[in-house]
Amino acid sequence: xxxxxxxxxxxxxxxxxxxxxxxxxxxxxxxxxxxxxxxxxxxxxxxxxxxxxxxxxxxxxxxxxxxxxxxxxxxxxxxxxxxxxxxxxxxxxxxxxxxxxxxxxxxxxxxxxxxxxxxxxxxxxxxxxxxxxxxxxxxxxxxxxxxxxxxxxxxxxxxxxxxxxxxxxxxxxxxxxxxxxxxxxxxxxxxxxxxxxxxxxxxxxxxxxxxxxxxxxxxxxxxxxxxxxxxxxxxxxxxxxxxxxxxxxxxxxxxxxxxxxxxxxxxxxxxxxxxxxxxxxxxxxxxxxxxxxxxxxxxxxxxxxxxxxxxxxxxxxxxxxxxxxxxxxxxxxxxxxxxxxxxxxxxxxxxxxxxxxxxxxxxxxxxxxxxxxxxxxxxxxxxxxxxxxxxxxxxxxxxxxxxxxxxxxxxx
Amino acid sequence: xxxxxxxxxxxxxxxxxxxxxxxxxxxxxxxxxxxxxxxxxxxxxxxxxxxxxxxxxxxxxxxxxxxxxxxxxxxxxxxxxxxxxxxxxxxxxxxxxxxxxxxxxxxxxxxxxxxxxxxxxxxxxxxxxxxxxxxxxxxxxxxxxxxxxxxxxxxxxxxxxxxxxxxxxxxxxxxxxxxxxxxxxxxxxxxxxxxxxxxxxxxxxxxxxxxxxxxxxxxxxxxxxxxxxxxxxxxxxxxxxxxxxxxxxxxxxxxxxxxxxxxxxxxxxxxxxxxxxxxxxxxxxxxxxxxxxxxxxxxxxxxxxxxxxxxxxxxxxxxxxxxxxxxxxxxxxxxxxxxxxxxxxxxxxxxxxxxxxxxxxxxxxxxxxxxxxxxxxxxxxxxxxxxxxxxxxxxxxxxxxxxxxxxxxxxx
Numbered sequence: 001x002x003x004x005x006x007x008x009x010x011x012x013x014x015x016x017x018x019x020x021x022x023x024x025x026x027x028x029x030x031x032x033x034x035x036x037x038x039x040x041x042x043x044x045x046x047x048x049x050x051x052x053x054x055x056x057x058x059x060x061x062x063x064x065x066x067x068x069x070x071x072x073x074x075x076x077x078x079x080x081x082x083x084x085x086x087x088x089x090x091x092x093x094x095x096x097x098x099x100x101x102x103x104x105x106x107x108x109x110x111x112x113x114x115x116x117x118x119x120x121x122x123x124x125x126x127x128x129x130x131x132x133x134x135x136x137x138x139x140x141x142x143x144x145x146x147x148x149x150x151x152x153x154x155x156x157x158x159x160x161x162x163x164x165x166x167x168x169x170x171x172x173x174x175x176x177x178x179x180x181x182x183x184x185x186x187x188x189x190x191x192x193x194x195x196x197x198x199x200x201x202x203x204x205x206x207x208x209x210x211x212x213x214x215x216x217x218x219x220x221x222x223x224x225x226x227x228x229x230x231x232x233x234x235x236x237x238x239x240x241x242x243x244x245x246x247x248x249x250x251x252x253x254x255x256x257x258x259x260x261x262x263x264x265x266x267x268x269x270x271x272x273x274x275x276x277x278x279x280x281x282x283x284x285x286x287x288x289x290x291x292x293x294x295x296x297x298x299x300x301x302x303x304x305x306x307x308x309x310x311x312x313x314x315x316x317x318x319x320x321x322x323x324x325x326x327x328x329x330x331x332x333x334x335x336x337x338x339x340x341x342x343x344x345x346x347x348x349x350x351x352x353x354x355x356x357x358x359x360x361x362x363x364x365x366x367x368x369x370x371x372x373x374x375x376x377x378x379x380x381x382x383x384x385x386x387x388x389x390x391x392x393x394x395x396x397x398x399x400x401x402x403x404x405x406x407x408x409x410x411x412x
Numbered sequence: 413x414x415x416x417x418x419x420x421x422x423x424x425x426x427x428x429x430x431x432x433x434x435x436x437x438x439x440x441x442x443x444x445x446x447x448x449x450x451x452x453x454x455x456x457x458x459x460x461x462x463x464x465x466x467x468x469x470x471x472x473x474x475x476x477x478x479x480x481x482x483x484x485x486x487x488x489x490x491x492x493x494x495x496x497x498x499x500x501x502x503x504x505x506x507x508x509x510x511x512x513x514x515x516x517x518x519x520x521x522x523x524x525x526x527x528x529x530x531x532x533x534x535x536x537x538x539x540x541x542x543x544x545x546x547x548x549x550x551x552x553x554x555x556x557x558x559x560x561x562x563x564x565x566x567x568x569x570x571x572x573x574x575x576x577x578x579x580x581x582x583x584x585x586x587x588x589x590x591x592x593x594x595x596x597x598x599x600x601x602x603x604x605x606x607x608x609x610x611x612x613x614x615x616x617x618x619x620x621x622x623x624x625x626x627x628x629x630x631x632x633x634x635x636x637x638x639x640x641x642x643x644x645x646x647x648x649x650x651x652x653x654x655x656x657x658x659x660x661x662x663x664x665x666x667x668x669x670x671x672x673x674x675x676x677x678x679x680x681x682x683x684x685x686x687x688x689x690x691x692x693x694x695x696x697x698x699x700x701x702x703x704x705x706x707x708x709x710x711x712x713x714x715x716x717x718x719x720x721x722x723x724x725x726x727x728x729x730x731x732x733x734x735x736x737x738x739x740x741x742x743x744x745x746x747x748x749x750x751x752x753x754x755x756x757x758x759x760x761x762x763x764x765x766x767x768x769x770x771x772x773x774x775x776x777x778x779x780x781x782x783x784x785x786x787x788x789x790x791x792x793x794x795x796x797x798x799x800x801x802x803x804x805x806x807x808x809x810x811x812x813x814x815x816x817x818x819x820x821x822x823x824x
Contacts, residue, residue: 005504009504009507012507012511013506013507013510015521015522016507016510016511016513016514016521016522016523017506017507017510017522017523017524018522018524018682018687018690018691018693019690019691021501021502021506021701022524022690022691022693022695022696023694023695023696023697023700023701024696025500025501025502025696025701027501035501036501036502037501037502037503037504037506037507038496038499038500038501038502038503039495039496039503039504040495040496041495041496041497041499046499046500046501048501049503049504056499056500058500059500060498060499060500060698061500061698062698063498063698063699064498064499068496068497068499069493069494069497074493074494077493078490078493081481081486081489081490082481082486083451083452083453084450084451084452084453084480085453085480085481085674085675086472086475086476086674086675086676087450087453087458087468087472087476087480087674088437088450088458088468088470088471088472088473088785089433089437089439089447089448089449089450089458089460090433090437090448090449090450091449091450091451091461092417092421092449092451092461094425094429094433094449095421095424095425095428095429095449098425098428098429099424099428101428102428109427109428110427110428110429110430111428111429112429112430112434114528115527115528115676115697115699116526116527116528116531116697116698116699116700117697117698118697119528122560122561123569125561125569126561126568126569126570127569129569129570129571130568130569135571147694147695147696147697148534148560149534149537149538149562150561152693152694152695153694154692154693154694156538156542156689156692156693156694157535157537157538157539157541157542157689157692157693158538158541159541159547159576159577161573161574161576161577162573162574164571164573165571165573231698256698257698262497262498262499262699262702263497263498264498264527264676264699264702264705266698270430275430277568277569278430278431278434279430279431279434280566280568280569281430281434281564281566281568281569282435282559282564282565282566282568283434283435283559283564284434284435284436284437284559285435285527285528285529285530285559286472286473286474286475286528286529286643286668286669286678287475287527287528287674287676288435288528289433289435289437290674290676293676373500
């Protein structure tokens with residue numbers, strides 16, 4: 001690998017990008033076979049700069065829902081680009097898209113479009129506080145809601161003041177949630193909740209109905225706003241807000257990643273209850289009104305409604321999960337497969353049952369060398385562009401990797 | 413106008429967007445002839461949804477540097493889109509673009525690419541604080557540095573804690589800057605400065621050398637970081653960091669708007685002195701690594717270096733300024749034209765010399781009805797796609813509007 005294009009790019013990157021590549025796409029903590037730079041993406045596949053092909057189970061960390069380079073969605077983008085994109089005012093399509101979102105997502109009466117997931121969560125924070133001019137926000141320990149100073153997982157560059165009025169609770173723990181709400185007293189502005197627990201490095205957890213209902217009830221009782229952060233899971237579990245299946249409606253929901261299949265747009269959706277607060281904010285961005293990404297999102301929503309992408313990704317996720325279970329049994333490996341099958345997290349345990357991150361990294365390294373891009377400690381995603389053949393290819397690579405691990409031929 | 417498409421869209425928008433259109437592109441405070449929704453943009457022109465054509469002096473509030481729908485820049489975007497855009501890792505072009513920026517902008521040794529201007533200023537804030545683990549930030553009163561909770565101009569949804577460690581000084585006032593630095597004591601993390609004073613509603617001011625040098629010296633003495641926020645003015649005044657002409661180098665500079673001629677990308681540039689702090693942050697976004705906007709930015713940088721766009725916009729700005737002065741004299745109107753001529757701000761005064769916003773709005777309303785999109789209290793921009801004919805058309809519209817104002821035929 002020493003003469004690879006990827007290695008050469010890493011040397012150049014180290015000079016002109018802080019820490020080489022920054023943020024969630026840095027491969028510093030991934031196994032050695034993980035490429036840092038890519039050349040091409042199409043459907044379910046990525047090619048790195050050295051022309052190695054991968055079936056990509058990260059899907060760009062979420063945006064790839066219908067496949068990379070999707071013909072219809074990209075055509076909607078480029079067609080709009082020839083007419084109007086970022087200009088001195090929005091296009092008609094901004095209204096069309098807001099109507100489409102509020103028609104598809106029942107709790108939503110309005111939309112604010114933005115660029116980053118963090119834009120949407122930051123506006124949710126501000127809307128909750130503006131709603132009744134209160135300060136306290138309840139957030140689940142370990143949950144990811146973005147990378148601004150108030151939410152980034154690392155403390156560097158942030159102040160205690162940035163999080164002065166956050167109270168942390170334990171996901172799915174009703175007593176912990178109630179205690180946090182009591183601590184907030186009359187100053188509760190809102191509760192943030194991920195649709196399911198999808199923190200890194202630990203098993204995923206689906207939400208308990210009691211937890212979700214309690215969060216709703218506390219917000220009703222205290223006139224606070226319930227925020228479901230659907231940035232990562234939105235449209236992966238249902239064609240609706242992720243808690244709709246449990247019958248729990250948020251006041252605010254945040255969306256991003258997959259809503260335009262990779263084109264840069266995110267949004268905050270809200271109910272009429274939160275409209276006045278949202279209307280009072282000054283929130284904006286140079287590219288928030290750009291029409292091309294809105295056209296791509298509108299086309300993506302059409303495909304979400306018109307195709308069986310959801311059932312397809314669930315089916316493939318189930319096949320992957322069943323196949324990996326079988327392989328683990330065959331080679332006497334202990335694995336944890338958690339979360340919805342179309343957003344799988346696969347982690348390994350040692351003989352004592354304790355989490356074994358090193359073994360997980362070894363497994364992912366073996367998969368990567370065989371052309372499958374897996375992640376050792378972050379949830380993955382099934383793309384609608386994947387096929388049963390892709391799952392079979394993946395399971396074959398997993399089988400060979402597991403066999404080598406058991407034979408002692410793979411080392412992390 | 414009651415049956416216009418624009419009016420119909422406003423009615424629809426009021427239902428599904430908070431406050432109709434939110435943020436800086438809402439026309440709520442603009443004269444009645446300002447359209448809210450647009451249909452098409454090409455070169456220097458915009459067409460609203462009712463097919464009215466405007467020479468657009470807002471340039472999308474900055475992004476339009478070389479003209480809307482620029483053939484080469486958009487082709488760079490769409491060509492890259494067919495290969496790789498938002499994926500599980502960046503493309504080679506991320507390194508190419510960081511090299512291009514650090515080669516063009518002398519103070520810069522590294523780059524972090526992001527989406528919003530606010531992303532870049534927020535990272536500048538965090539980098540300054542991480543640099544020596546200090547808290548205080550000096551910011552000029554009235555300066556705009558974005559719309560996150562720590563910087564948005566309206567208080568709604570924000571807390572005092574969000575700005576707990578900001579100390580405000582007066583732009584170009586050396587004593588005020590020194591006093592703020594003294595107040596910060598040993599806790600000074602950084603100084604934010606706009607390249608020139610381009611606040612809304614007041615005359616623009618070019619920076620005094622003594623002010624800029626003092627800011628630099630304070631940062632040197634206290635090991636704090638100097639941030640020049642070039643998001644609005646970057647590449648409008650020079651092909652370098654905007655204070656380079658005065659020989660003052662920032663440690664950090666923030667860029668956005670025009671750097672990809674309207675495609676969604678912004679960046680934080682920094683010197684080696686700030687590299688370790690920047691490397692310590694966790695900052696990221698789902699679309700920050702997307703390759704297509706990087707390709708558009710790389711092409712824009714090429715055009716910045718290879719063309720006379722800068723001299724052309726200066727020349728047209730000078731022609732506009734001279735022409736408006738002549739018209740004001742001819743009709744005995746008192747106008748203030750401030751700032752660099754390629755980023756003009758035109759405001760009106762009454763007979764006593766006091767600012768007359770109503771007269772300014774009347775003037776802009778007359779221009780808009782004649783097909784010229786001017787702004788009554790925000791700086792404007794000259795696009796390189798404008799021609800001397802466009803300036804002549806604008807001056808003709810201004811002459812007719814001023815004549816009608818003097819004749820009492822225009823009312824705000």
